[in-house]
Amino acid sequence: xxxxxxxxxxxxxxxxxxxxxxxxxxxxxxxxxxxxxxxxxxxxxxxxxxxxxxxxxxxxxxxxxxxxxxxxxxxxxxxxxxxxxxxxxxxxxxxxxxxxxxxxxxxxxxxxxxxxxxxxxxxxxxxxxxxxxxxxxxxxxxxxxxxxxxxxxxxxxxxxxxxxxxxxxxxxxxxxxxxxxxxxxxxxxxxxxxxxxxxxxxxxxxxxxxxxxxxxxxxxxxxxxxxxxxxxxxxxxxxxxxxxxxxxxxxxxxxxx
Numbered sequence: 113x114x115x116x117x118x119x120x121x122x123x124x125x126x127x128x129x130x131x132x133x134x135x136x137x138x139x140x141x142x143x144x145x146x147x148x149x150x151x152x153x154x155x156x157x158x159x160x161x162x163x164x165x166x167x168x169x170x171x172x173x174x175x176x177x178x179x180x181x182x183x184x185x186x187x188x189x190x191x192x193x194x195x196x197x198x199x200x201x202x203x204x205x206x207x208x209x210x211x212x213x214x215x216x217x218x219x220x221x222x223x224x225x226x227x228x229x230x231x232x233x234x235x236x237x238x239x240x241x242x243x244x245x246x247x248x249x250x251x252x253x254x255x256x257x258x259x260x261x262x263x264x265x266x267x268x269x270x271x272x273x274x275x276x277x278x279x280x281x282x283x284x285x286x287x288x289x290x291x292x293x294x295x296x297x298x299x300x301x302x303x304x305x306x307x308x309x310x311x312x313x314x315x316x317x318x319x320x321x322x323x324x325x326x327x328x329x330x331x332x333x334x335x336x337x338x339x340x341x342x343x344x345x346x347x348x349x350x351x352x353x354x355x356x357x358x359x360x361x362x363x364x365x366x367x368x369x
Contacts, residue, residue: 157191157206158334162251164264164364165275167198172261173253176200180212180247180285181226188212190249199364200251200264204334208285213245216290222339228284228354230292230324237294237326244290249283249334253366262368266336269363279340281362286335292326292354305345318348325353336362 164170177192193202214220214227216239222229227246233239251264266283270276302320320343328337336359341352 157203159201160193160204161196161199161201162264162364163199164366169368170195170253170262170366172255173200174256175254176202176264177252177254178202178204179250179252180208181250182212183214183220183226185226195253200253202251206333208247208287210245210287213247213285213287216244216246217242225282228282230296230326232296232298234296237292237296240291241288244330245287247285249285251283262366264364264366266362267365268338268357268361273363275363275365279338281336281338281357284330284335284337286330286332288332289330291329293328295323295325297321297323300350302348304348320348320350322350323352325351325355328354328356 173195175192175194178190179187180190181187190205190208191203193200214229216228217230217233219231220226220229225248227248230239233242252260253262253264255261266281267275267277268279268281298321299319300322301317304318330337336357337354338357339352339354341350343350
């Protein structure tokens with residue numbers, strides 16, 4: 113599997129590397145490669161070519177749309193590309209309208225998938241640009257009649273090339289360079305593990321300790337990263353991590369099994 117980006121004639125072919133999301137490993141910069149599949153040059157952005165796992169399943173796919181979502185969940189189409197036998201090719205816009213992006217630091221829940229979100233920024237963590245704006249993108253596939261038939265996403269594979277997800281991979285746009293390192297801790301209300309109660313009996317909530325660990329470096333434009341996380345029910349603790357993952361460990365998959 114190769115995901116190829118080709119910039120202008122003055123740049124070498126580059127491959128995307130992934131980072132998002134809550135079982136993800138951070139964000140990765142673009143990595144250079146010796147080439148491979150060709151990519152059409154476009155003055156409006158980088159051309160992404162994604163070779164999809166088991167492409168014979170997608171004989172009904174004719175085009176793929178690159179979309180993001182606003183705060184209300186409304187879909188914003190950024191571009192669309194054609195299916196090419198074993199994958200799709202689409203231009204990633206160099207810049208997005210600032211009004212379509214979201215602030216990195218806010219009270220929205222990252223699980224919405226709309227954009228990566230940081231709720232609190234204690235002295236134990238550093239963010240090089242707290243005013244950066246972001247958005248997560250999705251790749252939606254459509255048939256000749258305009259019906260959505262599936263969507264494509266990046267997931268981790270093992271040494272044998274088999275699907276082995278250990279987190280959520282996000283494809284994220286940022287409007288400026290930003291690095292995020294360190295950790296934050298807070299207490300959040302939650303329900304105790306194994307709580308047994310009667311139907312009309314209120315459930316007593318408890319305080320969980322939540323830890324978020326960050327080690328990401330995003331460059332202006334498109335980035336990929338992984339979000340990982342888990343909970344210890346007995347200790348009533350949760351941990352989430354944003355970390356980096358190499359594109360060589362990722363492959364394009366679909367929800368169409």
